[in-house]
Amino acid sequence: MLSTLVLVAVANTGGAGVVPDAVSRTAEALRDAALADDTAYRLVEDLTTEVGPRLAGTRQEARARRWAVAALKKLGFQNRQITVEPFRMRTWVRGAERAAIVAPFPQPLVVTALGRSGSTGPRGMKGEVVVFRTLDALERAPAKAVRQKLVYIGHAMPKTQDGSSYGYFGRARFVGPSIAAKKGAKGVLIRSVGTHSHRLPHTGVTSWPDDVAPIPAIAVSPPDADQIERIADRGGPLTVSMTVTPRIVGTTESGNVVVDIEGREAKDEIVIIGGHLDSWDLGTGAVDDGAGVAIAAGALNLIRKMKLQPRRTIRLVMWGAEEVGLEGAKAYAERHKAELDRHVLGSESDFGAERIFRIHAHVSARGDAVVDEMLRLLAPLGVAPGTRGPAYTGGAGPDLTPLVRAGLPRFRLAQDGRDYFELHHTPDDTFDKIDPAALAQNVAVHAVFVWLAANTDVDFRPRQAPSADLSK
Ligand SMILES: [Zn+2]
Structure with a gap:
């Protein structure tokens, strides 16, 4: 186990003092391990093969939740780390x-x-x-x-x-x-x-x-x-x-699968990642969004496998019923409304399986130093800076929308989307479209992102601008 207890005073030029050296070194180790790890690729293979299409609110989607819990346990996550949070929804079928x-x-x-x-x-x-x-x-x-x-x-x-x-x-x-x-x-x-x-x-x-x-x-x-x-x-x-x-079959159950690696010092502070578990029914939901689920799970699994304990809690959510209207996102925001402001940073992977080429970050000025360090670690993977600070007004993935509306600081780990709309929501969204090397690059970026975010005390929330209005 790598100790992060002795790092407090150690500054790092890239992170402008907010990212301790040893945290950076661990992030680098996670990055390199991710590039050589095929866990995420195997997870999408299993999900798309053993479950296949998983329309929101249907038995297929319920099978996907059971698959997810079993897959997480098989990887080595403990029962106490995994929670299925059910909710009800009006379900439409073709x-x-x-x-x-x-x-x-x-x-x-x-x-x-x-x-x-x-x-x-x-x-x-x-x-x-x-x-x-x-x-x-x-x-x-x-x-x-x-x-x-x-x-x-x-x-x-x-x-x-x-x-x-x-x-x-x-x-x-x-x-x-x-x-x-x-x-x-x-x-x-x-x-x-x-x-x-x-x-x-x-x-x-x-x-x-x-x-x-x-x-x-x-x-x-x-x-x-x-x-x-x-x-x-x-x-x-x-x-x-x-x-x-098509018809509405009535009210049925869907659910979010939530997996936590609990924080060591600040377990109430949550860095949230994920992808959505439901898919459209025409294909097998490989790029939308088996890939996103697998990328986030692959990153979290590396942290588990290396027996690392972050300072803050890292939470993975495999969202239910995204496609039909963010039902899982709404249910999560309702269930967790008392702790919404303890979600300190988030990003969801829901734009396919191609490489991440750019990072946007809506974070505070101190948070920006963490972005700098992230970019330093990820430059070798072809990741470039995007829009920074409050100037970034875009989202962080569809399921984080209610949290973003409540003020969640966020990253958009922007994937190359040139081919995404060739496959998106078609019968052709299948496993063979996923490039294992590109998927591993995504896992590496997510691992670095969550590790840096969860091992700093930086408040990522941008402060309100001073009252003087410079636009006048
Ligand atoms: Zn999607």
Whole structure:
């Protein structure tokens, strides 16, 4: 066991005095061990093979929780370190799904229902399609243009390295169907929110405000979207038939799996990492988000295996029911509301399995010195500085959103996302897509991150700016 008791007075130039030398040396040892360790890779293999798809609230997701507890114990975590925190949720499941162009050029379409889509009933529906190339065009359209019709939304998403285009272009899925429903449309087709040209549709949740009844909402594959747009360009009415029969099965159980390595001196202070255990049902949830779960578990396992005890508690959460609306995140925030301010720093891995290329950090000025030390240790792994301090206003992974809203300081360990939206929410999200070396790099970055964060007394919360407002 490496002793961290004698380090207090030892400063390190990289960490500007806030990261003791021996803490840095241990982080370096964890980094190197991570690069040579295949635990995370084996965990994703096991999860995607032995459980497979794990739609939120279903028996498959419950099997994933049991798998997780067994896998953690097999690694050597103790019963007392593992807690399953159940919660209840309204559960949606997929039914039949098919669609076709009826006129002017009859042919089948490759489609899938969006999460929380309404049902057409088994007999399906047929209608004239009103084509909108952008979400803005739909928003501007008068209700009479779409009433009792099917709405098609294009809004094609370009590729970006950091995946930031998803926020803007993903809106076609997040809010497009409810905007169409409010205007009286009877069904919606969207171009899949993806960046490839394969004939694979992308599912993903769509949201319905309380005053909007769900209507059938499907995604067509990118080449099918091109086809619809080409036919629309030729003019004349375009008619589509579609049958989707998803349903709400009622209230069922989901849960978060929480694993702690308890802190030595400040066990009430929590550094939180994780990924989400649920996945969409079309693939086996390898890059979304078996990888994230495995990366965080791989990092925590190295600390356990090296018998290291951090100063602060390191908590791994394998979140439940992320995909269908952050149900696990909300349940956690509710259950832990008395200790939300004791979560001192967090980051979630939920953007695939490619290498981390940049680190953003929303932390205090003293916390920034920890970021410097982290970057020094991770530069050999190709990790570059990102946005720092309060200037970083982005998130830290979807499941940390309620904690971030409550003031959680955060890191975004930003993965290369150029290929993420080729696979995301498609049947093609499978284990073979994961590169073991890239996954190990992620584990190394997480191990360094949690070790530095959990072995300093730095308060990462940015202080309020002085009252003088410099912008005036
Ligand atoms: Zn995800």
